[in-house]
Amino acid sequence: MFLKRRRTRVKGWQSTFSGMTGLWLIAPFLLVAGVLIVYPFVELLRTAFGAPNGFGNVGDFFASPAARRTLWVTCVTSLIVTAIVVVIGAVLAWSLRTTRSRLTRVVIALAVFLPLWMGAVMKIYAFTVLLERFGVVNGTLTSLGLIDEPIQMLNTTFAVVAGMTYQMLPYAVLPLLAVYVTIDLNLVLAAESMGASRVRALRDVVVPLALPGLMASTVIVYVICIGYYLTPVLLGGATAPFSASLIADDIFNLFQPQQAAVSSVLLLIVAGLVILAGLRLVGKERMRRALG
Template sequence: MTGPLSALRARPGRWQAQSSTSVGLLLVAPALVLVIGLVAYPLVSLVADTLRPEGRAALVAVLSGDASRRALLRTLWVSFEVTVLAVVLGAFMAWALCTVRGRLWRILLWIAVLAPFWMSVVVKNYAFVLILRQGGPLNRLLVALGLMDPRQSLLYTEGSVVVGMLYAMLPYAVLPLFATFSGVDRSLIGAAETLGAGRARAIVSVVLPLAARGIVSATTLVYVICLGFYVTPVVLGGPGTPFAATLIGSYLFEYFDMPGAKAFALVILLAALAAVVAGQALARVLPSGDPA
């Protein structure tokens, strides 16, 4: 083939649709520098410092101390509670977003899902302070119904922390589940109903197996984020319900115990890593979601 096109193809140094490896590395270099400097180096430094003699002693003290052990167990348990509630409620909201037909209802659901993203952490938590405090609207309602003593308060309890964390984590459960449910062929539900299954049974027996991997991924995401909550336990839980992140802050800013803070941070990091590994292992043995 001859002509201008062949001459352009034969010309050295011409433009190519695919960049060279050196150009690709140059473009990705800023991101690599940020990842190495802000993620990789701190993690390697954290592990290396904890493996030193003073770090190992601090790790033993953290794991054997009553306060740190209670904070760790409370963090793991409350994160588990919030994860279960967020995934269950998020599944209902995600399915409603996939199936609702009215435009107004869809808009309202999306506003409810995205509202926590539109508010800062401080605004969200202090809004719950006003709602849950003694003399607040929810407190007055429960007192009027005879379900609560007027001298009691819903604030500064483990339940208030669960509520605040749940509100913040719902979008992180709804959005992945919405993407998962959107990929499910809903005609399979009609086929199951044709074979005699009710709507609830059809959803449980058809949709959930196909969406199992997405549910596991959403669960892992929510649980890992919950492990690092700091502001919500401080504002809504108070000193009576310390979390791992708040105790790490105390190690740093009150006790000036850097080895203890690093040791406790490594424990939380290992707990998050264990959750991710368990989620990945479970996702491998679950159905892929392809009905074929």
């Protein structure tokens, strides 16, 4: 009687996962995304466009002067902050890229990254101390004889813009610095050797190469700005109402979740349009490289 040996097939090692294995690996992420992102988004749309008026709820929102003003103030103030932040961030990022002084680099880095290490309440309280009626700024201006009496700075749009600008600087400097590092400084020197001034060399050489980073910074800063809540409430008060504060009032004070949902959807639409505009202007691939 001959015994037949069973030949066992040893499965060879594969460098790639099978489709089922990959599905099991991403299953926890899909579950979390479904519970924390997809389901809330669907509920938001259902609440915003539900009974009694459906899509007419948007018309009801724009029929309210307070709601229109809040959305307008949110978009315009965020645009102002974004412009200031991107300009200052571009200068600071370029200084970090080109300076040879270690002390200058450390000072700029601390000024840029310190807001990231501080809590939001601490930063707002610092600006309250600076801008209050008898605060540091008014005291300095009075002692220098530039003003005769303290100026009202708190509860103004200026205070909101200043506070948001300080907090948003890192979000402009980091993408721009990542782009500047890839730019060969010899290109600027070559342009200057051909007769271009420093300003023209930066305008004609650096700005076109840094355009994806500039657009990425603009998109990031603006999208974050339109969702601000604490800074407009504590530094601006009623003079600078933001959509986030209107949403909070609709939910907790006025008990109008539908109105809050419509405001939230409009903010999402604005953010989506800004992102699409950025992708349209510089392209998806260049935007992705700028964001790292």
